[in-house]
Amino acid sequence: MPTGATRLLAELVAEARWEDLPAAVRHEGVRSFVNWLGCAIGGAPHPGVAAAARVAAAAFGGAPEATLLGMRRRGDPMAAALVNGISSHVLDFDDTHESTLIHPSAPILSATLALAEARGAGGAELLAAFVLGVEAACRVGAAVSPAHYDAGWHITGTAGAIGAGAAAARLLRLDAERTAWAIGLAATQPVGLRVHFGAMAKSFHPGRAAQNGMLAALLAAEGFDAAPDAIEGRRGFAAVLSAAFAPERIAEGLGERWEIMRNTYKPFACGLVVHPVIDLCLRLRAEPGFSAGEVERVRLRVHPLVMDLTGKKEPTSGLEGKFSVFHAAAVALLDGAGGEAEFSDARVRASEVAELRRRVEAVVDEACGRTEAEVVVAVRGGAELRASTATPLGSLGNPMSDDGLGAKFLGLAAPVLGGEAAARLLGDAWRLPTHGDLGWIAADA
Amino acid sequence: MPTGATRLLAELVAEARWEDLPAAVRHEGVRSFVNWLGCAIGGAPHPGVAAAARVAAAAFGGAPEATLLGMRRRGDPMAAALVNGISSHVLDFDDTHESTLIHPSAPILSATLALAEARGAGGAELLAAFVLGVEAACRVGAAVSPAHYDAGWHITGTAGAIGAGAAAARLLRLDAERTAWAIGLAATQPVGLRVHFGAMAKSFHPGRAAQNGMLAALLAAEGFDAAPDAIEGRRGFAAVLSAAFAPERIAEGLGERWEIMRNTYKPFACGLVVHPVIDLCLRLRAEPGFSAGEVERVRLRVHPLVMDLTGKKEPTSGLEGKFSVFHAAAVALLDGAGGEAEFSDARVRASEVAELRRRVEAVVDEACGRTEAEVVVAVRGGAELRASTATPLGSLGNPMSDDGLGAKFLGLAAPVLGGEAAARLLGDAWRLPTHGDLGWIAADA
Numbered sequence: 105m106p107t108g109a110t111r112l113l114a115e116l117v118a119e120a121r122w123e124d125l126p127a128a129v130r131h132e133g134v135r136s137f138v139n140w141l142g143c144a145i146g147g148a149p150h151p152g153v154a155a156a157a158r159v160a161a162a163a164f165g166g167a168p169e170a171t172l173l174g175m176r177r178r179g180d181p182m183a184a185a186l187v188n189g190i191s192s193h194v195l196d197f198d199d200t201h202e203s204t205l206i207h208p209s210a211p212i213l214s215a216t217l218a219l220a221e222a223r224g225a226g227g228a229e230l231l232a233a234f235v236l237g238v239e240a241a242c243r244v245g246a247a248v249s250p251a252h253y254d255a256g257w258h259i260t261g262t263a264g265a266i267g268a269g270a271a272a273a274r275l276l277r278l279d280a281e282r283t284a285w286a287i288g289l290a291a292t293q294p295v296g297l298r299v300h301f302g303a304m305a306k307s308f309h310p311g312r313a314a315q316n317g318m319l320a321a322l323l324a325a326e327g328f329d330a331a332p333d334a335i336e337g338r339r340g341f342a343a344v345l346s347a348a349f350a351p352e353r354i355a356e357g358l359g360e361r362w363e364i365m366r367n368t369y370k371p372f373a374c375g376l377v378v379h380p381v382i383d384l385c386l387r388l389r390a391e392p393g394f395s396a397g398e399v400e401r402v403r404l405r406v407h408p409l410v411m412d413l414t415g416k417k418e419p420t421s422g423l424e425g426k427f428s429v430f431h432a433a434a435v436a437l438l439d440g441a442g443g444e445a446e447f448s449d450a451r452v453r454a455s456e457v458a459e460l461r462r463r464v465e466a467v468v469d470e471a472c473g474r475t476e477a478e479v480v481v482a483v484r485g486g487a488e489l490r491a492s493t494a495t496p497l498g499s500l501g502n503p504m505s506d507d508g509l510g511a512k513f514l515g516l517a518a519p520v521l522g523g524e525a526a527a528r529l530l531g532d533a534w535r536l537p538t539h540g541d542l543g544w545i546a547a548d549a
Numbered sequence: 550m551p552t553g554a555t556r557l558l559a560e561l562v563a564e565a566r567w568e569d570l571p572a573a574v575r576h577e578g579v580r581s582f583v584n585w586l587g588c589a590i591g592g593a594p595h596p597g598v599a600a601a602a603r604v605a606a607a608a609f610g611g612a613p614e615a616t617l618l619g620m621r622r623r624g625d626p627m628a629a630a631l632v633n634g635i636s637s638h639v640l641d642f643d644d645t646h647e648s649t650l651i652h653p654s655a656p657i658l659s660a661t662l663a664l665a666e667a668r669g670a671g672g673a674e675l676l677a678a679f680v681l682g683v684e685a686a687c688r689v690g691a692a693v694s695p696a697h698y699d700a701g702w703h704i705t706g707t708a709g710a711i712g713a714g715a716a717a718a719r720l721l722r723l724d725a726e727r728t729a730w731a732i733g734l735a736a737t738q739p740v741g742l743r744v745h746f747g748a749m750a751k752s753f754h755p756g757r758a759a760q761n762g763m764l765a766a767l768l769a770a771e772g773f774d775a776a777p778d779a780i781e782g783r784r785g786f787a788a789v790l791s792a793a794f795a796p797e798r799i800a801e802g803l804g805e806r807w808e809i810m811r812n813t814y815k816p817f818a819c820g821l822v823v824h825p826v827i828d829l830c831l832r833l834r835a836e837p838g839f840s841a842g843e844v845e846r847v848r849l850r851v852h853p854l855v856m857d858l859t860g861k862k863e864p865t866s867g868l869e870g871k872f873s874v875f876h877a878a879a880v881a882l883l884d885g886a887g888g889e890a891e892f893s894d895a896r897v898r899a900s901e902v903a904e905l906r907r908r909v910e911a912v913v914d915e916a917c918g919r920t921e922a923e924v925v926v927a928v929r930g931g932a933e934l935r936a937s938t939a940t941p942l943g944s945l946g947n948p949m950s951d952d953g954l955g956a957k958f959l960g961l962a963a964p965v966l967g968g969e970a971a972a973r974l975l976g977d978a979w980r981l982p983t984h985g986d987l988g989w990i991a992a993d994a
Contacts, residue, residue, distance in 0.1 A: 163767055299776045299785040303733075308734065326600035328601065329750065330748050331742075331744045
């Protein structure tokens with residue numbers, strides 16, 4: 105029988121009752137679902153997604169029981185787990201669990217939805233499995249953080265596989281012992297070296313983690329057994345993949361404090377480090393009398409990581425624009441937004457944007473926190489507009505509203521599905537726990 | 550473009566010519582194939598194999614283009630890679646690369662054969678891909694040994710996935726750049742925590758590694774890219790999965806000295822640590838005038854690990870018998886063999902075996918090498934028979950003969966396939982490089 109942390113997680117996943125989850129936890133699960141669904145549909149046109157679909161659904165695919173989101177295609181649940189895991193992460197626009205840096209939905213929802221479709225599960229079942237999978241992933245992740253990520257692991261594909269395994273086990277209604285096997289089989293398949301950041305292989309990580317978790321649960325369901333102490337044992341996940349392990353982070357408040365409440369959603373289509381600057385530029389732009397044409401100079405005060413990661417002065421493509429805090433500030437002041445459109449090739453190359461970009465300066469301030477920034481805009485005539493924040497939009501202290509998430513969804517999904525289908529899908533997605541089946545996903549996504 | 554060790558391996562795998570491989574290397578490849586095929590067929594009746602086949606070939610399987618060895622079934626190549634990877638390792642009777650402890654054939658041949666069958670490749674193509682995959686796996690493995698295994702990784706599923714990816718890339722005729730992507734995508738999916746030793750999850754490791762390598766190569770073939778320095782880069786495979794890295798072990802003698810020449814095959818159906826004792830008991834039994842009925846006492850002098858791992862005095866099942874050097878010595882003296890039959894429940898429980906087992910004593914000698922042992926048999930009347938070895942049968946210095954491998958194959962395959970089909974398959978397997986197609990495998994295996 106399972107032991108220690110592995111047992112605690114397995115029992116929670118197998119035995120927690122949907123009815124007992126607080127309303128706020130359920131609603132946060134729906135918000136994560138809406139955000140993830142939009143990201144997957146918006147990411148579907150990426151060439152890496154098409155390549156993965158050719159392999160997984162064509163080279164050896166089985167019965168088409170699950171939706172390849174945004175592709176107007178179906179595949180077997182394994183294919184869908186891979187493809188949706190890639191598409192929902194490829195834009196780097198998906199959710200982030202605060203403190204661990206896990207992007208929980210890409211691995212966990214990709215496994216859970218595909219299996220739920222194939223098994224004819226309803227929305228509440230899907231959502232319960234997802235929330236419990238997030239719990240497993242984020243608690244294991246927290247217990248090995250930050251040493252595990254610092255060592256070079258892409259934690260989304262390692263802890264994420266464990267979460268996907270737990271969620272799939274829940275959906276298959278495995279008992280605690282078999283759920284522990286599923287967790288163990290998932291833990292023995294960690295995915296993701298950070299050396300791949302910048303290559304398609306990065307978004308492969310959550311896709312493969314989704315498959316690994318699903319396979320783990322399917323095997324456990326058939327009686328394929330694993331060590332009872334796969335997480336905490338000598339030569340188990342924590343000992344082998346991390347220089348430090350705090351098992352109490354798995355146990356503390358388990359079943360009372362829910363990790364999904366620490367999930368965050370990006371309002372802007374670029375790295376989190378740039379978010380404070382964009383948020384402040386949008387606020388200044390909204391001030392009465394502001395006119396982009398009158399801006400003479402923009403001065404940013406930022407955390408050192410901002411310049412390390414996004415210090416590109418003269419970006420030449422949309423992708424490079426995401427790594428330029430100068431572009432992000434300029435386009436936000438001009439266009440009043442920070443979505444995919446503002447990081448397109450065309451917008452990065454537009455002369456008015458380039459012209460304002462050159463008047464943006466950044467100063468690194470070692471005293472600045474990771475979510476802090478200050479923006480000072482000097483306008484013609486000598487006046488200065490100034491704003492600062494430590495809780496930019498999208499951070500845990502200043503989360504996106506449901507309306508904001510809906511607008512983000514439509515911005516991602518409408519260009520792929522058309523506005524009408526996207527709007528209908530959004531309405532259905534907000535009602536996720538009420539659906540007795542999931543046929544509406546295949547119909548519109 | 551790829552760099553460093555990743556590039557060196559990718560170029561070798563993509564560009565080496567079958568015609569240029571030395572005859573001894575080709576023959577060792579065939580010996581590995583014969584040994585692996587027997588192990589897979591012999592392992593097929595294990596319940597874990599059936600569970601994996603239900604999941605992989607039934608739950609989401611595609612077109613049945615590859616053989617599930619020993620099961621009289623076919624599955625898609627992904628399913629076959631998983632199932633054959635498990636069945637060929639589940640008896641712990643497969644090959645071992647000396648020095649790294651990699652069991653190369655289970656992950657690499659399981660991927661290569663399944664893909665070769667699906668693509669209509671011939672025997673020489675299959676064999677070249679396998680030998681080159683072994684080269685990649687064992688050189689990467691050697692470069693991170695022993696720190697990587699000591700940290701708790703089951704190296705067969707980590708380096709093995711890289712070997713499977715390289716072999717699959719070769720079979721798909723990828724160029725060096727795409728082969729490097731395949732290696733990188735395989736390296737980012739290492740399988741195998743040693744916590745699972747003793748559970749079915751252990752043999753899942755080479756099965757999943759086979760799938761991971763195959764998927765990596767199929768994705769790379771479709772243009773799905775990966776870091777160019779996945780093995781040696783900062784946050785690459787070596788840095789993240791090992792406390793020490795000796796990249797020169799990848800480069801030294803590459804394309805001249807072949808790792809498959811250091812592959813070894815077990816003559817006996819139990820852990821390698823017991824092999825010296827069994828070998829010596831068989832030698833003494835073969836001496837003129839030896840009679841098991843006259844044995845009064847057996848004294849073993851062994852390496853400390855022998856008692857650590859196989860010190861069980863009174864085993865009660867076949868599996869426990871494999872962890873009893875006392876049983877191994879007694880049954881070898883009585884039956885003149887050390888195969889699966891000698892480690893059956895029936896033989897472990899037989900009274901004549903138990904009776905002799907109780908007269909076996911073992912003394913640990915710290916000065917004893919890992920492959921060394923001494924056996925002294927005292928017979929009625931006071932005489933002593935004595936033998937010692939540092940190169941037991943199956944070690945690199947005293948390899949199994951081709952005839953020995955053939956007999957091992959038949960011992961494993963005949964009970965599953967019947968004697969006639971097994972013998973025909975063995976003949977075909979020895980002629981592997983001459984076959985233009987692989988249809989004979991599905992016909993008999």
